[in-house]
Amino acid sequence: MKINDLLSQTSEWLKSTGPNSDIVISSRIRLARNLDKIPFPHWSNKKQNEQVFEIVKEASERLDYLKNTTLFKLADLDSIDKQFLIERHLMSYEHAQKADQKAVVIDDREIVSIMINEEDHIRMQVMQSGLNLFEVWNIINAIDDGFAKELNFAFLEDWGFLTACPTNTGTGMRGSVMLHLPALVMTRQINRVLSAISKLSFTARGLYGEGTQAAGNFFQISNQVSLGHSEEELIESINGLIRQIIEQEDQSREALLSHSKSMLEDRISRSFALIHSAHIISSQETLELLSMVRLGCDLGMIKDIDRKTINELFIITQPAHLQKIENKKLSAQERDIKRAELIRNKLKNDN
Amino acid sequence: MLCDICNKNPATVHLTEIIDDQMTELHLCEECARGKSMQMEQQFGLSDLLAGLAEFEKPAQQKEAVALKCANCGLTYADFKKIGRLGCSDCYSAFKRYLGPLLKRIHGSHMHLGKSPLKATATKAPKKKIDLTTLRYELQRAIEREAFEEAARIRDQIRELEKKQLQNSPDAKE
Numbered sequence: 001m002k003i004n005d006l007l008s009q010t011s012e013w014l015k016s017t018g019p020n021s022d023i024v025i026s027s028r029i030r031l032a033r034n035l036d037k038i039p040f041p042h043w044s045n046k047k048q049n050e051q052v053f054e055i056v057k058e059a060s061e062r063l064d065y066l067k068n069t070t071l072f073k074l075a076d077l078d079s080i081d082k083q084f085l086i087e088r089h090l091m092s093y094e095h096a097q098k099a100d101q102k103a104v105v106i107d108d109r110e111i112v113s114i115m116i117n118e119e120d121h122i123r124m125q126v127m128q129s130g131l132n133l134f135e136v137w138n139i140i141n142a143i144d145d146g147f148a149k150e151l152n153f154a155f156l157e158d159w160g161f162l163t164a165c166p167t168n169t170g171t172g173m174r175g176s177v178m179l180h181l182p183a184l185v186m187t188r189q190i191n192r193v194l195s196a197i198s199k200l201s202f203t204a205r206g207l208y209g210e211g212t213q214a215a216g217n218f219f220q221i222s223n224q225v226s227l228g229h230s231e232e233e234l235i236e237s238i239n240g241l242i243r244q245i246i247e248q249e250d251q252s253r254e255a256l257l258s259h260s261k262s263m264l265e266d267r268i269s270r271s272f273a274l275i276h277s278a279h280i281i282s283s284q285e286t287l288e289l290l291s292m293v294r295l296g297c298d299l300g301m302i303k304d305i306d307r308k309t310i311n312e313l314f315i316i317t318q319p320a321h322l323q324k325i326e327n328k329k330l331s332a333q334e335r336d337i338k339r340a341e342l343i344r345n346k347l348k349n350d351n
Numbered sequence: 352m353l354c355d356i357c358n359k360n361p362a363t364v365h366l367t368e369i370i371d372d373q374m375t376e377l378h379l380c381e382e383c384a385r386g387k388s389m390q391m392e393q394q395f396g397l398s399d400l401l402a403g404l405a406e407f408e409k410p411a412q413q414k415e416a417v418a419l420k421c422a423n424c425g426l427t428y429a430d431f432k433k434i435g436r437l438g439c440s441d442c443y444s445a446f447k448r449y450l451g452p453l454l455k456r457i458h459g460s461h462m463h464l465g466k467s468p469l470k471a472t473a474t475k476a477p478k479k480k481i482d483l484t485t486l487r488y489e490l491q492r493a494i495e496r497e498a499f500e501e502a503a504r505i506r507d508q509i510r511e512l513e514k515k516q517l518q519n520s521p522d523a524k525e
Contacts, residue, residue: 034440036440037439038439039424039439040437040439042434042436043424043436043437043438119436144468153468154439154443155440155467156443157463158463159443159450159463161465162440162443163437164437165435166450166454169454169458170454170458170463171463173465201459225460226458227460227461227463228458228460228462228464229460233464282381284381319382332359332381332382
């Protein structure tokens with residue numbers, strides 16, 4: 001598989017096929033693992049980085065679960081490729097910095113990705129569409145067991161898996177669910193929900209993880225605590241929380257429909273018209289308009305476009321995707337023009 | 352005005368940074384600003400927070416801890432306080448006294464209850480929950496099927512498990 005092969009396919013997590021995929025975009029679990037004794041990537045030297053890279057690469061080649069995967073060395077990727085993988089949620093922003101002996105292993109369907117030499121020696125991640133944490137856990141648990149047979153993981157009976165940052169110690173697990181919550185934002189209930197989330201020691205972040213703002217009404221909710229509970233317990237608690245948020249979003253949608261239907265219809269159809277006819281559009285505006293179109297689709301107000309197409313548009317209108325599609329570097333202004341063109345074409349073809 | 356970082360796109364985000372009492376203004380485009388804000392989050396937020404959490408009750412304790420050094424990777428406790436990251440797996444043992452309370456403050460617990468990698472290595476056979484109830488049930492089934500060899504094997508397993516449980520029970524220690 002080459003990076004460009006990904007361009008022509010829809011990532012599994014964007015397919016909108018999973019449970020509750022009207023409100024829940026995707027479920028993801030990552031596990032942080034390190035090799036015993038070898039310094040963590042921020043504290044290691046070049047030779048040690050190389051050693052980790054070789055050990056993990058060989059182990060992943062032996063795992064049955066990782067048969068249909070490809071390893072990319074970050075040093076071989078240009079900046080657009082790296083940004084492209086970040087946009088597809090296949091690696092973190094941090095991983096794209098300083099390429100030394102870093103790599104990412106990606107499976108053909110973009111369900112599994114394994115970062116080598118990120119903040120920890122291994123950061124594995126499994127992602128699926130909709131609210132599907134338990135299935136995601138089964139997959140990643142099996143991959144982790146496979147690695148555990150091959151590698152000598154840093155682990156203490158009392159404290160669990162040892163990670164570079166003590167905030168990940170224990171299970172090394174973070175489960176994240178990406179939600180689309182336009183009605184909670186429109187009814188101004190979202191801050192109440194977010195503050196409740198943080199009180200329960202979960203975090204809410206934007207579309208692209210740590211440090212990003214919530215754009216287009218997307219929120220990523222994840223557990224903060226990784227020690228003192230089993231993986232299943234942690235997943236259970238995220239799952240329970242997400243179910244409550246879904247219920248709140250549903251209630252807000254109903255409230256909007258009963259009290260402000262005309263306002264809602266107006267916003268949705270204006271957004272749909274605008275995205276259909278724009279010739280210059282920024283990524284921020286695209287996110288906002290697509291969010292409204294998606295809501296219209298969920299509520300049955302917009303019928304001639306499906307959620308999968310909208311999900312795809314969220315990703316292919318991102319800067320690196322646009323430049324990959326055009327196969328050249330584009331300035332911000334050029335991108336805004338190409339983005340509008342791409343959206344118009346996509347909507348035309350799908351109708 | 353063009354972006355200070357890439358010098359290509361128009362600057363739309365204006366940032367004031369204070370480093371060592373020096374105020375600098377940065378004018379950035381949307382994209383570079385996004386990168387910058389993530390960078391700042393990583394630089395400040397977490398390690399500051401961790402350092403705060405790791406404060407000690409007595410200054411003497413602090414002195415003693417700061418001098419601690421991991422024999423495997425050379426990271427000192429002072430380094431850890433500065434960067435908020437440990438150096439290697441052995442740091443956990445080297446700083447054990449101080450990390451315990453820190454982990455408790457971060458996670459509300461310092462007892463791992465999740466999976467263990469050792470189990471995955473030890474039981475290569477398909478995982479089956481072995482408990483007395485299951486074994487007794489299987490014994491019954493084996494006897495019903497007149498599979499006496501299997502029944503004998505299961506009986507031995509039950510005896511062994513019973514013996515283990517007896518040893519582990521609090522009464523046995525007295």
